[in-house]
Amino acid sequence: MDLENFQKESRSDFPANKKLLDRLKRLKPKELDQEFENLHEEVFEEIDCLECANCCKTTSPIFLQTDIDRLARVFRQKSAAFIDEYLERDEDGDFVLKYSPCPFLGTDNKCLVYEDRPKACREYPHTNRKNMRGILNLSLKNTLICPAVHKIFRQLDKEYRK
Structure with missing residues (x-):
């Protein structure tokens, strides 16, 4: 996966994708869900996340308390110790990783705590x-982070272009 090229393309497409949102908001909720679900299935038949892992390299998920407790058990730590070692609160007060890439991302782009x-x-x-x-x-x-989402938006833009 050529992430440098992806970043250029996704930034270039961002203004058009932003305009696309207005068109997508006019769809019926079930129709919108169906469009995304169909394209999700189609795109992920072509894209292998293990070739990319850009999400793990550049952003942090929100960690719910259940996530923290589960991972603390995996590392045989108390939840507070896990938080101190790996997490901080973001501007919304949610727990997120202190740094990126994710400390649980292996050199082969596999998640060390996948399960x-x-x-x-x-x-x-x-x-x-x-x-x-x-x-x-x-x-x-997410079009700026995930090549699959970027591709889904490109497909939607073709379908719903004025």
């Missing part, structure tokens, strides 16, 4: 869920 990873990691990039309308702004931001 116990946070809920946000399990669900990323959130393009195959219900109520896509509620996370369209997040999905727009």
